[in-house]
């Protein structure tokens with residue numbers, strides 16, 4: 074099965090029958106609960122028992138929100154799929170639900186939200202589902218509005234399935250441009266099924282608090298069978314290493330060279346930038362001008 | 364949708380400068396009981412735009428629920444906390460619409476869920 078993101082836009086993919094799985098499949102329910110518990114843990118809210126106002130972005134059937142409610146928090150859920158929200162109504166989700174597209178921005182007042190979680194949703198922004206869709210603009214609108222609505226020092230924890238390195242880099246770039254500090258926490262990096270990547274973002278200038286917690290199983294300890302079996306079959310997990318060394322190109326005195334330029338241009342093309350075609354003039358040496 | 368969410372939400376239409384507060388057209392309002400947390404109310408109070416909350420309660424058919432003005436000292440009163448709690452967390456607009464204060468664009472509310480999806484020319 075190809076990735077869901079390649080099959081149809083989210084409001085079509087998450088139709089009634091897909092949404093139904095979130096009430097009938099105990100495996101699906103358990104996965105959502107587990108990931109949301111971990112996301113909430115990574116939010117690192119003060120341990121004072123005081124209920125907060127949180128966001129659940131791509132709240133879907135309200136399973137992830139249920140975790141927030143169980144911990145006493147209030148939440149506002151955003152989702153683009155009416156069918157998923159119908160399931161949330163059925164489950165009597167306690168948060169307020171909005172039928173909305175995160176790629177259009179969240180439309181919240183500045184500084185009012187104490188934290189945000191998102192489970193397997195943000196990678197959808199990387200796909201242009203309509204001719205008017207420009208993934209970069211949508212990522213910018215999303216992260217910009219997320220940054221603005223969070224209180225200073227608040228966190229956003231976004232669990233996501235990036236298709237490849239380019240995609241995770243693109244998502245990270247827009248998060249950082251919006252002003253966030255933070256990085257990626259990978260749980261069970263050595264298991265292709267259980268592996269989960271969480272973008273942990275902090276609003277405001279970097280501080281001691283913004284240092285990242287460790288991923289589970291990062292040191293090679295094995296996860297339980299339980300964790301091992303919870304990969305979502307329908308999702309291919311992209312490569313998303315935190316400390317993955319970048320390929321280095323040799324830079325000599327003559328400059329970066331034609332090979333480097335061609336590679337870079339290809340990368341930019343893949344990311345959807347308009348890049349001039351490669352010709353015999355590409356990266357040619359120029360005579361010195363005075 | 365509850366007034367807590369209404370108090371945080373503003374019109375997201377491109378070009379709109381002051382999208383807050385959204386007007387409320389309430390056709391059906393229901394009340395659901397929620398446990399009161401004084402700590403939550405104290406924490407959220409500084410973030411609340413009081414005028415919008417009062418107007419919201421009025422639009423939902425409760426013109427006398429809240430005092431016209433409020434300051435943090437009132438959070439010591441149980442009566443005030445109960446009213447604040449009821450307005451913020453217990454009243455739900457089930458059917459109706461939110462209205463952009465600048466353009467008049469209506470965002471319909473069905474089964475308690477506001478449809479905030481923008482048209483292409485509004486993004």
Ligand SMILES: C[S@@+](CC[C@H](N)C(=O)[O-])C[C@H]1O[C@@H](n2cnc3c(N)ncnc32)[C@H](O)[C@@H]1O
Nearest residue numbers: 083131133134136137153154174175193194197
């Ligand atoms: C894996 S599901 C998450 C399920 C959810 N956490 C739950 O408990 O049911 C991903 C959700 O993201 C939503 N989504 C995808 N793109 C979106 C967008 N642009 N705006 C809002 N929601 C979106 C989908 O509709 C889907 O419900």
